Amino acid sequence: MSATQKNRASRRVLAAAAGLATVGALVAAMPAGAQGHGHGKGHGHHTPARTVDVQLLSFNDLHGNLEPPSGSAGTVNEKQADGTVKAVPAGGVEYLASSLRAARKGHPYSITAAGGDMVGASPLLSGLFHDEPTIEALNKIDLDVTTVGNHEFDEGATELARLQNGGCHPVEGCYEQGKKFEGADFPYLAANVTDEKTGKPILKPYTVWKKNGVKIGFIGVTLEGTPNIVTANGVKGLKFHDEIETVNKYAKELDRQGVKSIVTLIHEGGAPASSSYNYDCDSPAAGDGISGPITEIAKGISPKVDALVTGHTHQAYVCTIPDPAGNPRLVTSASSFGKLYTDTTLTYDRRTKDIVRTAVKGSGSAKSSQHHRPAPANPVSANHVVTRDQAKATDMTALIARWNTLAAPIASRPQGFISADINGRGATSPEKPLGNLIADAQLEGLAPADKGGAVVAFMNPGGIRADLVYKASGSEGDGVVTYGESFTVQPFTNMMNVVDLTGAQLVSALQQQVSGSNEASPKILQVSKGLTYTLDMTKAGADRVVTGTIKLNGEAIDPAKSYRVAMNEFLAGGGDGFAALGAGTNKLVGASDLDLFNAYLAAHSTAAAPLDPPATDRITIVQ
Structure with a gap:
């Protein structure tokens, strides 16, 4: 058996110990702590040094992007020496594998971990096969452990069990x-997700990596608000618990077992002050360069935890945020889609069995636990670009080719034609050209009386997963939109709903974009043609929606009147904090969002007359 085979065999044992069963019979028989393993060769016979450097490689939010993501989704911003920002092409599992393998060289103690959303909302190459190709790729990459993200629940806990256990x-x-x-050779962790009936975690809450006496525990949690951003069927029978309370509970448990070095993998994140991956997040002081949910979570997580690998927001940062004891602690995130990876050095003290955190350093600066001033040392953590000018990993090239052969009959079918890029995920404005196109497609498909009689359609911005890119890829021609590309834009295949909502409920839905749970990070609905209004972002909460400007086909919304409204099943269930949309009545279930999108492309474009990007003139924004 080769070293690689032994490594994977060891991983299989670990995954089996940490594997989940179905929702009905989950983890009753699982041991309290799984055994770990390590990359690298040679054990040696000399007396170990007092400390040993353990390399932690991490990434997050891959979302099944095996091939290099296209358009703006396939670049990272890099700050240049002169202060300008350069967009650098990045990502693709062929390059991610090469980057990780190169990074491990010379590091006998190396762990690779992930912050969730490895699958879900995936391009067709992975999504068409329920993300089996991505799990296979992660096995080959030698991923050691990951937490679940919200998208791991897109198809429910039973399907997640299959991804872990196989079949x-x-x-x-x-x-x-x-x-x-x-199935996965690595364990999925979900400390804060329990079965409503048994109260037990549906996955192992933690695992312990071990090598030559070095022990590092990993606790995995997803955001408590997962039920608000996943369809009801995806989280049926599950309960999601507070992130801080859960991590602190299991940190104590690991500490009692003698595991003093702990890393939390948490699928929740923040927003750095700069979009550049190499931005100094700790300038001028720890915690100043990042905002969002992870900041308060990090401040509440026990000092027993030595580092946090985060995700969900698709941002790039290496920051230090003080723990409850006032000591700086690393909090990292590596963007998304495999465009970056984070390389962190954890200095393990064999005597205390803990990570040395007297001078945690990140993103080009070091912070003293006493004075929070830069120290003259190199950072122990930094994000690195997965560049596309390096050699491809040949095993990943073969994997992609094999699955592409299976997908080709479906993926290559032309659906329509565009005259230029139509930006969705990469759009910089709240109103996205691709969002308008999708909403228009939904309205047109569901406006006929026998299809629902819709007069307006709403699309959630998070459901738009990519841009439609004009430039040809593969064998297609410029401007051709294939099924694979349209699937990548809308990979959930949500069924469309048409419901009755009053005018007052419509107004409430628009206000919920910028109030309540969405006030700090607004979720601006994409609206179909005919609906116009003004958002005044100089105001706060619901007052940002200027109600007197809301009109449908030129007429003011009547609070007492009933309107037929089209939306996907996620929004119709009140997802993303839109409780008003979840209150609809007289529901009619229509075709899938993807079918309506493709039908619209076919009806409104030809090679001779391609579809132009829609104007973004439906929402007037006052800054």
Whole structure:
């Protein structure tokens, strides 16, 4: 057996110990702590030094992006010496594998961990096969451990169990003749997700990595608000608990077991003050360069935890945020889609069994636990670009080619034609050209009386996963939109709903974009043609929506009148904090969002007359 085979065999044992069963029979038989393993060769026979450097490589929010993501989704911002910002092409699992393998060289103690959303909302190459290709790729990359993210629940806990434990899809079966899906070699962790009936975690809450007496515990949690951003069916029968309370509970448990070095993998994040991945997050002081949910969570997590690997917001940062004892602690995130990875050095003290945190350093600066002043040392943590000018990992190239062959008959079908890029995920304004296009497609498909009689349509911005890019990829021509590309834009295949809402409820829904749970980070609905209004962002909360400006086809919204409104099933369930949309009545279930989108492209574009990007003139924004 080769070293790689031994490593994967060890990983299989760990994953089996940490694997989840279905919702009905989850983790009753699981041991309290799984055994760890390590990359690197040679054990040596000399007396170990007092401290040993452990390399922690991490990334997050891959979302099944095996091929290099296109458009703005495939670049990272890099601050230059002269202060300008350069967009650098990045990502693709062929390059991610090469980057991680190169980074591990010379590091006998190396761990690779992830911050959740490895799958879900994936491009067609992975999504068409229920993300089996991505799990296979992560096995080959030698991922050691990951937490769940909200998207791991897109297809429910039973499907998540299959991704962990293996087995062919219960409906579609095996995708390759004679091959059975083996599942993940690495453990998924979900400390704060329990079965409503048993109260037990549906996955192992933690695992312990071990090598030559070095022990590092990993606790995995997802954001408590997962039910607000996943369809009801995806989280049915599950309960999501407070992140801080959960981590602190299991940090105590690990400490009692003698595991003093602890890393938390948490699928929640923040917003750095700069979009550049190499921005100095700690200038001028620790915690100043980042905002958002992770800041308060980090301040509440026990000092027993030595570092936090985060995700969810798709941002890039390496920051220090003081723990409850006032000591600086690293909090990292590596953007999304495999465009970056974080390289962190954890100095392990064999005598105390803990990570040395007297001078935690990050993003080009070091912070003393006493004075919070820069120290003359190199950072122990930094984000690195997964560049596309390096050699591709040949095993990943082969993996992509194999799955592309299976997907080709569907993926290459032309759906329509565009005259230029139509930005969605990469749009900088709250009103997105691609969002308008999607909402228009939903309205047109559901406006006929026998299809629902919709007069307006809403699209959630988070459901737009990519841009439509004009430039050709593969064998297609410029401007051709293939099924694979449209699927990448709308990979959830949500069923559309048409419901009755009063005018007052419509106004409330618009106000909920910028108030309540969405006040700090507004979620601006994409609206179909005919609906116009003004957002005054100089005001606070619901007052940002100037109600007197809300009009449908030129007429003011009547609070007492009933309107037929089209939206996907996620919004119709009150997702993303839109309780008003969840109050709809007289529901009619229509075609899927993807089917309506493709039908619209086919009806409104030809090679000779491609579709132009829609204007963004429906929402007037006052800054």
